[in-house]
Amino acid sequence: MFGWEFPPHISGGLGTACYGLVKGMVHHNQEVIFVVPKLWGDEEELADFVNASDITIDYREKKFKSIWKNLTYLEVSSFLVPYLGPEEYQKFTDYAIHDRTDVDESIFTTKYEFSGKYGKNLMEEVSRYALTAAQIARDRDDYEIIHAHDWLSFPAGIAAKEISGKPLVAHVHATEYDRSGESVNKPVFDIEKAGMEAADHVVAVSQLTKNTIIRRYGIPAEKVSVLHNAVLDASIIKSKYEKKVPEKIVTFLGRITFQKGPEYFVEAAKKVLDRDENVRFVMAGSGDLLNRMIDRVAELRMGHKFHFTGFLKGDDVDHMYAISDVYIMPSVSEPFGIAPLEAVRHNTPTVISKQSGVAEVLQNAIKIDYWDVDAMADATFALLHYQGISKMFKELGSEELKNLKWEHVAARLVKIYEKTLAQ
Amino acid sequence: MRTICFYFQVHQPYRLKPYRFFDIGDDHYYWDDFLNRNVMRRVAQKCYLPMNALLLELIEKHQGAFKVTFSFSGTYLDQLEAYAPDVLESFQRLVATGHVEVLSETYGHSLAALKSKEEFARMVNQHKEKIQKLFNGYTPKVFRNTELIYSDQIGEMVADMGYKGILTEGAKHVLGWKSPNYVYQNSIKPELKVLLKNFLLSDDIAFRFSNKTWKDYPLTVEKFISWIKPIPASEPVLNLFMDYETFGEHQWKETGIFEFMRALPEAVLSQTNYGFSTPSEVLNQVEPVSPIQVPYPISWADEERDLTAWLGNDLQDEAFDRLYELEKIVRKLDDPDLIRDWNYLQTSDHFYYMCTKFFSDGDIHSYFSPYDTPYDAFINYMNVLSDFVLRIKEKQKELELIP
Numbered sequence: 001m002f003g004w005e006f007p008p009h010i011s012g013g014l015g016t017a018c019y020g021l022v023k024g025m026v027h028h029n030q031e032v033i034f035v036v037p038k039l040w041g042d043e044e045e046l047a048d049f050v051n052a053s054d055i056t057i058d059y060r061e062k063k064f065k066s067i068w069k070n071l072t073y074l075e076v077s078s079f080l081v082p083y084l085g086p087e088e089y090q091k092f093t094d095y096a097i098h099d100r101t102d103v104d105e106s107i108f109t110t111k112y113e114f115s116g117k118y119g120k121n122l123m124e125e126v127s128r129y130a131l132t133a134a135q136i137a138r139d140r141d142d143y144e145i146i147h148a149h150d151w152l153s154f155p156a157g158i159a160a161k162e163i164s165g166k167p168l169v170a171h172v173h174a175t176e177y178d179r180s181g182e183s184v185n186k187p188v189f190d191i192e193k194a195g196m197e198a199a200d201h202v203v204a205v206s207q208l209t210k211n212t213i214i215r216r217y218g219i220p221a222e223k224v225s226v227l228h229n230a231v232l233d234a235s236i237i238k239s240k241y242e243k244k245v246p247e248k249i250v251t252f253l254g255r256i257t258f259q260k261g262p263e264y265f266v267e268a269a270k271k272v273l274d275r276d277e278n279v280r281f282v283m284a285g286s287g288d289l290l291n292r293m294i295d296r297v298a299e300l301r302m303g304h305k306f307h308f309t310g311f312l313k314g315d316d317v318d319h320m321y322a323i324s325d326v327y328i329m330p331s332v333s334e335p336f337g338i339a340p341l342e343a344v345r346h347n348t349p350t351v352i353s354k355q356s357g358v359a360e361v362l363q364n365a366i367k368i369d370y371w372d373v374d375a376m377a378d379a380t381f382a383l384l385h386y387q388g389i390s391k392m393f394k395e396l397g398s399e400e401l402k403n404l405k406w407e408h409v410a411a412r413l414v415k416i417y418e419k420t421l422a423q
Numbered sequence: 424m425r426t427i428c429f430y431f432q433v434h435q436p437y438r439l440k441p442y443r444f445f446d447i448g449d450d451h452y453y454w455d456d457f458l459n460r461n462v463m464r465r466v467a468q469k470c471y472l473p474m475n476a477l478l479l480e481l482i483e484k485h486q487g488a489f490k491v492t493f494s495f496s497g498t499y500l501d502q503l504e505a506y507a508p509d510v511l512e513s514f515q516r517l518v519a520t521g522h523v524e525v526l527s528e529t530y531g532h533s534l535a536a537l538k539s540k541e542e543f544a545r546m547v548n549q550h551k552e553k554i555q556k557l558f559n560g561y562t563p564k565v566f567r568n569t570e571l572i573y574s575d576q577i578g579e580m581v582a583d584m585g586y587k588g589i590l591t592e593g594a595k596h597v598l599g600w601k602s603p604n605y606v607y608q609n610s611i612k613p614e615l616k617v618l619l620k621n622f623l624l625s626d627d628i629a630f631r632f633s634n635k636t637w638k639d640y641p642l643t644v645e646k647f648i649s650w651i652k653p654i655p656a657s658e659p660v661l662n663l664f665m666d667y668e669t670f671g672e673h674q675w676k677e678t679g680i681f682e683f684m685r686a687l688p689e690a691v692l693s694q695t696n697y698g699f700s701t702p703s704e705v706l707n708q709v710e711p712v713s714p715i716q717v718p719y720p721i722s723w724a725d726e727e728r729d730l731t732a733w734l735g736n737d738l739q740d741e742a743f744d745r746l747y748e749l750e751k752i753v754r755k756l757d758d759p760d761l762i763r764d765w766n767y768l769q770t771s772d773h774f775y776y777m778c779t780k781f782f783s784d785g786d787i788h789s790y791f792s793p794y795d796t797p798y799d800a801f802i803n804y805m806n807v808l809s810d811f812v813l814r815i816k817e818k819q820k821e822l823e824l825i826p
Contacts, residue, residue, distance in 0.1 A: 243448075244445070244446075244447060244448030244449040245447050245448040245809075245813065246448075246813070280809075282444060284444075290798070291796070291798045294738070294798045294801060294802065295737060295738070295798075297741075298736075298737035298738045298740070298741040298742075298801065299737040299741075301741050301744070303738075303741040303742065303745065303801065303805045304741075304745045304805060304808060304809055304812065305809075307444040307447070307802070307805070307806060307809070308444075308802045309443065309444045309445075310802075316445065319445065
């Protein structure tokens with residue numbers, strides 16, 4: 001498997017999903033070689049981990065040069081870095097335009113220290129990662145199938161397939177359409193499409209994502225399987241952390257970006273507060289829409305009942321779920337969305353958007369269209385005030401979680417592997 | 424004989440500590456002691472101590488011919504007692520010379536004058552008591568409002584409280600062709616006299632002194648004398664109003680600001696027909712020329728000289744209105760701990776940090792702000808305010824339980 005990050009050093013849901021999947025595979029006695037750009041040394045020893053930063057590339061290998069040529073669609077001048085100021089942007093573009101030759105050279109040095117992050121040199125790292133994958137694919141023969149997670153490792157998957165001739169499974173956790181709406185980043189889209197086309201089979205984290213793959217990327221439906229994510233631990237968490245305020249708490253927890261629909265949460269909050277003063281809304285997270293949300297909250301004159309926590313980590317995330325009376329995920333487009341399942345583990349009733357993959361598996365939640373702030377406000381109000389429904393969600397939620405284990409997901413993946421190998 | 428009136432504003436706010444959502448209902452202490460103490464000690468070393476020593480030296484040398492005026496906010500005095508008793512002592516020594524006037528203002532350096540007459544009066548009174556306590560029974564006679572904010576209505580309130588004069592900005596849009604170098608009267612209560620800041624000459628010292636792109640850089644005593652001499656002899660007073668931190672903090676000692684001030688009094692006294700007076704003396708000696716109309720509040724801040732540094736954007740208005748919703752109940756509860764925090768939460772600086780005028784005066788705002796952005800300032804303030812509201816509710820419940 002080619003991934004981009006692995007717990008505990010993760011910055012998004014991709015690492016968590018990979019971890020769950022590997023754990024599930026181990027449960028079924030499957031041996032996994034897991035390659036990441038950078039290993040930190042404190043990963044749980046579940047798989048045969050390969051640190052791409054340790055791989056020495058034999059650049060005399062002619063095949064590698066041809067792989068590099070095929071990678072030319074990996075334009076270094078694509079701008080994936082999310083929060084560049086104008087000056088940095090200028091520097092970055094200058095760098096990209098003038099130093100293209102240097103980039104080629106550094107990619108062909110024998111060793112390369114990956115950052116494993118999502119920074120300025122992302123495209124360079126993605127290209128180099130592909131070469132590393134080719135080297136690994138040539139050096140080892142103790143594997144039957146290649147599995148690449150998301151576009152960052154698709155070029156690696158493609159290169160490994162070219163060198164070894166073994167089948168490739170492309171696993172789509174999110175598409176460029178989820179991240180950017182209609183304003184897609186063309187180079188990323190191209191890599192995603194190339195990865196899915198080169199793959200022998202494509203795995204999507206939800207039916208929603210499968211539809212996107214068919215409609216937007218033109219991949220035939222029969223080549224795509226849906227493999228929903230699961231929860232690492234389905235047990236109910238009994239947190240000792242106690243709420244310190246008398247009001248009920250309604251929470252949004254996630255990146256404050258277009259994809260997550262924070263503005264709908266804000267508008268719904270206003271509608272609820274107009275009817276019930278005895279609630280506090282909390283927006284936990286950070287992102288490019290944060291300041292706009294703060295402005296809107298002040299404009300709606302509800303700053304005394306609407307709080308921003310900034311980016312939460314570690315125990316604070318658990319504490320936030322623990323003290324929440326309702327959790328809302330109003331995502332505009334969410335390939336899966338594992339957060340509501342975490343809320344369920346904390347016995348917190350949830351409201352989720354129909355435009356999320358998790359809505360396909362989670363039955364005991366209120367599902368609304370992300371744009372329907374009236375419905376969102378109604379649902380929130382109901383969960384806060386009508387004990388019957390929130391009690392039911394709490395009781396049934398834990399039952400539901402038991403069916404959402406990574407073992408089940410892994411078992412299905414093994415079937416997909418078998419089918420792909422038989423082709 | 425004409426006169427120069429030096430008034431220095433001495434203020435530090437109680438800055439809030441980073442106060443998180445999780446702290447609401449749990450942690451009832453809001454103030455960043457470490458930061459506040461650090462600022463106070465740093466400015467004490469750079470400004471308060473050396474400048475106080477210089478002023479004392481000048482007052483003694485000129486045997487009363489040189490005078491200055493201070494206004495201390497209550498939040499400043501509280502911090503002096505806590506962090507800089509040495510500075511407090513040096514101020515007490517200055518006031519004891521009899522050649523230093525102390526003005527009246529609001530205890531919390533607040534914007535209460537814009538919102539509530541009762542709260543404004545309470546705060547002015549609390550400040551007066553504090554001054555009397557710290558300065559051997561000294562009672563201020565002249566008023567200066569937070570950031571020199573003034574309007575006809577504010578003047579009326581101040582007159583009703585028995586003050587005979589008030590200081591404010593000589594704002595261009597209020598004065599028009601008129602000169603700030605006269606004494607004016609409040610347009611509703613003519614018995615209240617109004618002293619206007621000569622913002623050109625004041626800001627030459629306070630803001631432009633070390634500005635190398637300014638065409639008159641460097642400012643020397645000779646130059647300054649050559650500017651004030653040709654002012655028509657009929658204009659009786661020159662009001663030089665500025666932050667006290669100008670000396671050594673905003674203008675570092677390396678700029679020569681201390682040398683400038685050391686040489687100025689002697690040059691003025693020997694080369695011009697100007698003397699030095701305090702506001703009370705000016706009001707006693709100089710007849711007012713006419714009333715001045717200020718229907719909308721003015722201040723000494725920013726290019727606009729209005730209220731937009733503190734109020735007007737949604738962040739500021741929301742925080743301000745939410746704060747003053749609590750006014751009546753806080754006064755009714757009259758709990759010393761609540762009153763203390765209530766005073767400090769009203770300090771205008773909190774609203775200044777939420778200002779989003781990034782383009783015109785944003786630099787000045789960020790220079791003074793402990794926050795990265797106005798949004799951070801808003802979030803932190805609202806979290807604290809939420810806890811404050813919970814404490815008020817708790818206190819109310821407690822009182823209801825007492826038979």
